[in-house]
Amino acid sequence: QVQLVESGGGLVQAGGSLRLSCAASGRTFSSYVMGWFRQAPGKEREFVAAISQGGGVTYYAGAVKGRFTISRDNAKNTVYLQTNSPKPEDTGVYYCAARDSAVVSTRPREYDYWGQGTQVTVSS
Numbered sequence: 001q002v003q004l005v006e007s008g009g010g011l012v013q014a015g016g017s018l019r020l021s022c023a024a025s026g027r028t029f030s031s032y033v034m035g036w037f038r039q040a041p042g043k044e045r046e047f048v049a050a051i052s053q054g055g056g057v058t059y060y061a062g063a064v065k066g067r068f069t070i071s072r073d074n075a076k077n078t079v080y081l082q083t084n085s086p087k088p089e090d091t092g093v094y095y096c097a098a099r100d101s102a103v104v105s106t107r108p109r110e111y112d113y114w115g116q117g118t119q120v121t122v123s124s
Contacts, residue, residue, distance in 0.1 A: 002026035002098050002113050009094060009118030012086055020081040022096030022115055029077040030054070033099040036070060036081045037108055038120075040092040047106040048094070049081060059104055064090070086122040093117040 008020040020036070035050035049070035050059045058070055069082040079096055097111035105111070 002029070002032060004096050004098060004113055004115035006094065006096050006115045006118040009120045011121045011123060012083075014087055014122055014124050015085055018083045018086065018120060020083065020094055020096075020118060020120070022079045022081075024077045024079070024098065030074040031100070032113075033101055033104050034070075034072060034079040035097045035099065035105070035111055036079075036094060037097060037111075038090075038092040038094045039117075040089075043092075045095070045108050047108070050104045050106060051079065052104050053102060057104055059106060061106075083120070086120070088122045088124045091120060091122050094120050 003025045004022055006022045012018045030053055036048040037045050038048050039045040047061050051070045051072050055072045067085045072079040095117045096115045098113040099111045
């Protein structure tokens with residue numbers, strides 16, 4: 001089992017930048033595929049980015065590709081989401097999630113553990 005705690009959310013102006021962090025504790029962090037998801041008010045939770053166990057493979061949603069970067073530091077048990085040039089439509093609660101598998105997935109239901117989320121608000 002793994003526990004996840006997100007941090008780094010807040011209010012940011014459009015065009016600025018924000019780095020989200022997700023600290024993991026419990027089982028070996030490097031054995032998990034990690035993902036970031038977000039949920040805006042009245043909308044379903046949606047995929048943002050995911051990264052393989054070793055960090056060599058990454059996937060991004062089309063809406064954030066080229067602006068957001070997912071990375072991980074297995075020595076620090078932490079996964080990051082660097083958000084550059086955010087837009088108001090990026091506003092939402094951002095969740096990190098862990099998948100007990102070697103296969104990267106973009107589907108929320110295929111992730112086993114979730115953090116409590118951190119709010120990101122992008123002002124225009």
